[in-house]
Amino acid sequence: MAATVATVLVTYNRLHLLAVCLAALFDQTRPPDRIILVDNASTDGTAEWLRAGGYINDPRIDYLRLAENLGGAGGFHAGVCHGLNGGYDWLWLMDDDACPDPSALAQLLACQPRPPHLYSSVAIALDDPQRRLCWPAMAVSGGSRLKYSGELTEPLLEVAALTFLGLFAHRHAVEQIGLPDAEMFLAGDDIDYCERARRMGARLFLVTGSVLNHPLPGRRTIALLGRQFDNLLLPPWKRYYDVRNRIVIARRHYGRRLWTETIPGLLIRLIDCLYHDPDRWHQMHAYLQGFWDGFGGRLGARRRPP
Template structure:
């Protein structure tokens, strides 16, 4: 395997113990990570002091919590301006198996051998019970035969995908420099979908089944404004709707955008029927996100 330099980028906020586990898993990779960038989103749980005690990582302390989107924007920017070839984007609660990066690099070599100019590679993500989480979206792109081409490398546990989450995504630095950085204005939810979708619209991208990650997310359930019981997270659903609508408008088509808009209108009715409490407040959050989506149009920024 030809050695190429990989920079890992992690964004963290008030999850010091999980962050320690994530960093340990990165440092123990069989394919050694060349440099680790950690963006601390103004944590107040001792994370700053812990990170400042480490000498083998690059720490970027934010003065305020910019959300995952803001953190990844600045982390990927720093990595793209460094002397590395690849950027491995990771969550602070993602525990990588020892071979996770090695398998991504093996997949890279396989695709390179076939002269495939790929955009990103993502890992298989599971919870502690080995149940699937954060599943990527299988590509709908069509081969010359007229059939979907996602299964071309299935015997190598490689599947073509169009969208992924930032739990474990490997991207070439040259791609970042060409297509820009994650959108910091999204704050949270949908920024990873936008970024990976942006890349897959230009380059084929792949899920690598042999690269495995345990995602120790505190809330392992899928997002639902009807069931959400966190007073902190509930207002963020307006950002989810705004960001996802932007994603469909920017990278999808009119039919997909209209369908998503109608789904959110119907969701307002479901909230009134199924939500246990704060029904009017939840509907207001939905409508707020839909209204914001009409004017939300952030500018893509690039590394220096």
């Protein structure tokens, strides 16, 4: 029997992007068998728009409206759980700002994926003539840091980490790894998931023919002592989760690298924020609270969008 695929799509207050993403999913040459649409309690008219357009009763969509905003991590936790209970063979995860190429899902299936390994589409910067990768990929073979789609010369590229922007996982792998950690709320839940997968013997692969178009995240690149550090341009409430969850992930998975890599990297990014950001004191407070809660193991939704 042919494998069944459910797309887990998480949205929050980005109706204009959600409409584009849904249209792209409906336009797949091999459409997903079901779209599990997780609405993180949007307040921008998302539910009303879906109802008016007939999407809520569309047999291609399972609409899950959460009672409160549980963040991206909570949304993926709920969606993946629903997909497992629905019995689908494969789950394809993405946010509402992804716009998959028409053949994106077909390309994932054509690479003959098999559990327990994890696979992913490639997120390429939207309308970018340089075709930069939204998240640079660290190749396992050779350790090179790839930043442009032209550098992806193999159909399957084994990498050090994947994001929930196009992650493709078989139900058997998810049953072994478990669900995404909802308590992380935002940022890093995908990295934590990849590290948990490694412990179960999984390898991580980019499927270079499967493309998602996605806005390029704002970042500054810091060159220091022969290394490069990316500092994402984040408002203070998001910065808190980025800092806290980096520490939580390092404490869970990296051993002494917490002290030799994670903490020095965060201090370099803090100095960069204090030098460049106009809201530097709010950024400083976010860093301090992130450090405090990261080492104290205080997870969950501790800061909300303004």
